[in-house]
Amino acid sequence: MRRRLLSSTLVVAAIAVLLLGVPLGVVVSRLIVEDANQQLRAEATRLVGEVEYARIQETPLDPQQLEQKYPDRYIQIYVNGNPPTATVVGTSPQSGHSMHEEAKSDSGIYVRVSRDKDQVEQDVRARLLLIVALAAAALAVAVGLAIVQSRRLTLPLQDLAKIADRLGSGDARPSKHRYGIPELDRVAEVLDRSAARISDLLTREREFATDASHQLRTPLTGLTMRLEEIVAASDEPTVVREEGEAAIVQAERLTAVIDELLAAARRQRIAQAEPISVDEVLVQQVTEWEPAFRRVGRSVSLGGTRGLKALATGGGLGQVVASLLENSIQHGGGDVTVSTSSSDNYIVIEVADEGPGISDEIAPKVFERNVSGGGGTGLGLTLARALAAADGGRLELVRRRPAVFAIFLRPAEVPGRRVVTGPA
Structure with missing residues (x-):
């Protein structure tokens, strides 16, 4: 590309120089010749006046004085008289290499001034050489500018090609390079935006893998506990049946969690939010987590307003509550209370411990x-807040000591009556 730019610029510059230089050379040559002729004509006219004045004053012409006054000139002066007289000043130029002009007066004075044409031609050649030198300088400047311009264009293009190649290899860092050329800067901005999007996609993929491993751990823990209960109660058929059914529910919930994670990764959860029963989700979670709390000598209970419906997804809300209960059993203490309340704008679910x-x-x-x-x-609270936001709600820490977390959801209908229940 650089070679093409150089050659095209050189061709354009050469054509421009020829279009301007040739007419300029012709015009300059004619001007020099015309100026020389006008100078000879003026000298001849002036000499006629001088001869006329000398004739009136009856003083003779001094050839030496005229030669000093008009150097490099061949002057012929004729005065009509009885007999006519002639005066010659200077050396006659070679035949065919002279320029001459004539002038005469009404009184019969005739003057012819000649000069060597080689001097004029030498002056013309000097001016033409000057024009050629200027043309060569113009071409040199054009080549220099072409080199600079080609570097200015090709280097950014090479840089953009490297950036594009780097994006293709998975390095999605924005370059933030700008080149001062609007078109190339626009391409660079597009590549930077593409790099940002690719980086965001890669980050989401990595976060999804991390989030999936973390979120799947909770239902797997619950499933493990149910299986342990089955093993421990193997001598009691009724308990084995109940625990087996609970394990099936855990497995189904594990499948739902995977679906929720995939939907969250594709940013589709907001469109899936629908009216759900808050009680069903909370009772399910409290039932699942009650054995874990019982093992460590703690309890978990429900309280607050019953019969509430919120806009959310069952799996998403269940994951948020499960994350809060898991966080409480690992980092909290004392009994845990899950309470619900409502207002005109929100359904609030609070998880508090002691x-x-x-x-x-x-x-x-x-x-x-x-x-x-x-x-x-x-990762637990980070993912819980993201899941709540995906359902159009939010998760907040409303009290530090003892810790109280609140889930704010959009209401789906008018709240029901307020009741308080004991441990689930």
Whole structure:
């Protein structure tokens, strides 16, 4: 490309120089010749006047004085008289290499001034050489500008090609290079936006893998507990049946969790939100987590308003509540209360325990990824907040000590009556 730019610029510059230089050379040559003729004509006219004046004053012409006054000229002066007289000044130029002009007066004075034509031609050649030198300088400048311009164009294109190749190899870092050329800057901006989108997609894929491994752990833990209950109660058929059915529910919930994670990865959950019974989700979660709390000598109970319906997805809300209960059993203390309330704008689900709470250092960033105050993964609350937001709600820490987390959801209907229940 650089060679093509150089050759095309050189051709354009050469054509421009020829179109301007040739007419300029012709015009300059004619101007020099015309100027020389006008100068000879003026000298001849002036000499006629001088001769006329000398004749009136009856003083003779001095050839030496005329030669000094008009150097490099061959002057012939004829005065009509009785007999006519002639005066010659200077050396006659070679035949065919002279320029001459004539002038005469009414009184019979005739003057002819000649000069060597070689001097004029030498002047013409000098001016033409100057024009050629200027043309060559113009071509040199054009080549220099072409080199600069070709570098200015080809280097950014090479850089953009490297950026595109880097994007294709998976390196999605925006370059933020700008070149001062609007068209190339626009291409660079498009590549930067593409790099940002690719980086975002790669980040989502990595986060999805991490989130999936974390979120699948909770229902797998519950399934493991149910299987342990089955093994422990193998001598009691009724208990074995109940625990087996609970294990099936856990497996179905595990499948639902996978569907929820895939939907969240594709950003489709908001469109899937629908009116659901809050009680069903909370009773299911409390039932599943009650054995785990019982093993560590703690309890979990439901309280607040019953019969509420919110806009959410069952799997998503279940995951949020499960994450809060798991967080409480790992980092909290005492009994856990899951209470519900409603207002004109929100359905509120609060999960509170009686533990030491969250430190002031961790509290402002408790929902940030990889932040944990107790040696955990630092992903549970981050994912819970993301799932709540995907359903059009939000998850907040409303009290630090003891810790109280609140889930705010959009109401689907008028709240029901307020009741308080005991442990589930």
